[in-house]
Amino acid sequence: MRPRIVRLLLCAGLLAVLSPVIAMAAAPQNIILIGWDGAEREGVDQALSRKELPNLQRLIDQGVLVKIHGEGVVNADGAWTQVLTGYLPKQAGSGQGQSEAARKGATVFERLKSHFGPDKFVAASVIGRRQAPAGLRPAILEIAEDGLLRDDKVGARAVELLARYRDKPFFLLVRFAQVDSAARTYGSNSRQYSEALISNDQWTGRIVDRLRTLGLADKTQVYVTAGHGPSGADQDLTPPAFLVTDNKAVHRDGRRQDIAPTILEAFGLDLGKIEPPLDGISLTKADTRPPIMVASRQPDVVYVPTPQVVVDKMLEMAQVKQSDIVYDLGCGDGRIVVTAAKRFGCRAFGYDIDPQRVAESLENVEANGVGHLVTIEQRDIFTLDLSGVDVVTLYLLPSLNVKLIPQLEKLKPGSRIVSHDFDMKGVEPDEVVEVRENGNYISHTVYLWTAPLKKTEQPDSDDDGGW
The missing domain is CATH 3.40.50.150 (Vaccinia Virus protein VP39)
Known part of the structure; x- marks a missing residue:
């Protein structure tokens, strides 16, 4: 009996020593953040129910789908500034996306470059919409392309970059624009909007398939989100967006500014050492903040429950x-x-x-x-x-x-x-x-x-x- 107890104690001690190593080994080498600009949670839910988004559903089955709420009045650029910095508008800039935090090197791109070393890590972005704010296209990016407009151009370029940078750890931002364009032109209940969602899903699937053929699937986490609903006026009390990821540690709904700390944490950065402190909290951690205050008019009826x-x-x-x-x-x-x-x-x-x-x-x-x-x-x-x-x-x-x-x-x-x-x-x-x-x-x-x-x-x- 004693030898067995000794063996068990040795195994327990070895596991305790190796646990940090195992945890580090589980961290991704790469992360891809895919933006479905203009996609509202409601429309995505309906398309999922109609089984029109099989690739997104596959990613959900492998991980999780959570709501992402907006906080503060921002337009599309301001929303993505929050996503990529982890700061609220007071730190992340105005609704026009002029980000003081971004100018100080607070984007995910720059923090990762600084952490791993500028020559040892690849940061790149491929964006469908025109004229992404300069603060979200820092000079340290290997590739920073915007204005590609069509999903096929954005997706094909992203697939090409995966092969080019397969031998280095990387963070790649891919933002599709056709859903946003369809919503603004035809409305979010239009056939064109539904077709654009399907296009986003197809290209998301091709990107994931390319990871698999390159042998990078087990080394790469994928995140799919919508930084904002259809572009236009400033967006304050907007419907929740969404985040889908195969990061199994993500377990709760969150806010736009929570995405950056989740990505940084996955790469192994110590969030407690970031200055100024992030407004966002990793989606793998409990949310201790008070609820978002939502302004609303008075109810139209007195509540009486239905038997x-x-x-x-x-x-x-x-x-x-x-x-x-x-x-x-x-x-x-x-x-x-x-x-x-x-x-x-x-x-x-x-x-x-x-x-x-x-x-x-x-x-x-x-x-x-x-x-x-x-x-x-x-x-x-x-x-x-x-x-x-x-x-x-x-x-x-x-x-x-x-x-x-x-x-x-x-x-x-x-x-x-x-x-x-x-x-x-x-x-x-x-x-x-x-x-x-x-x-x-x-x-x-x-x-x-x-x-x-x-x-x-x-x-x-x-x-x-x-x-």
Whole structure:
């Protein structure tokens, strides 16, 4: 018995000694950061549900998909400055991307060059959009090309650079521009926008395949993100973007400024020694910051929860199935989206403008273990794109249902809308059902409509239904 104990102790001691070495060996030799400029999380989620992004899905299966929130008023250049420096606008520059931090050598490119040695490490960028800010194209880059515009030019150049620099550790930034261009020109619910997302996915797959053929796949981490939504006005309270990576240590949602420290940490830099201290926190570490304060208008309705028996009837009438995308507009405590995900295994999205309701919904999602299927966001429901949705659930006011008609008219044919208690003036329902709670004399009404909507008369948006 004693020899066995001695052997176990020796093994434990050896493991303790070698653990730092093993951890260092697991660090990547290279990192590629791929930007899908203009891609919104909502559009990416819908495309994933339609299985249009197989390469991104493969990367998710190998690692993780997390939300990335914006903080501070910035435009596209300012957003990427945050991503590549780890600083908020006060340090990372103005909304126009004029970065004082970048001028001081605070970009990921420069920090990595300084850490490894200028002749021992390759830093390069290939960018689709024109005139990237000078601060994001420091002189130390081996290659700094922008204005390539088309995905095929950006992707082909990136693949070429992988072969050129295969024998040195490298950090390569690749930013595609066609999604952003399609969103600004045609809108984020257009065919062109969807095709641009597919193009980004295809070129992402080709880059990953090239890593494999060069024998670099096991030595390289891949990150895919969108530094910003469609370019245009300054973006403050924008929808969350996303980050997909095969870095298995990433485990939480974060903010734009968290991406740089995550990359620097993966390369082995000591974040505690960086001056000035980064605003971002590595996505492998717990987030101890207070929540982002999101300004919002007052809710349109007083929150009244939908009884579970009514929730069940709404989902039954909508004939929800696993392949559906379900949106609950004014999600309250999240019971509808949680029920849809648990019962049918579908993707479900809950939106509410009230931060208290959002917090309750997130707790409900976590308690029921459906976080992989359910997304909760604080959003104004009257700004949502519903074109890719299969089922919409409502418990609003008649006047608010009418206000939603322009958005509901963009639903694809066959999409279903169910409303608890309130109709939609000017639109004929396909079905109306009375529901009673068990042991309760209170009656509830559930309305069902199917797209395209059947108009009966011009709605009066001032009608509040006597609420």
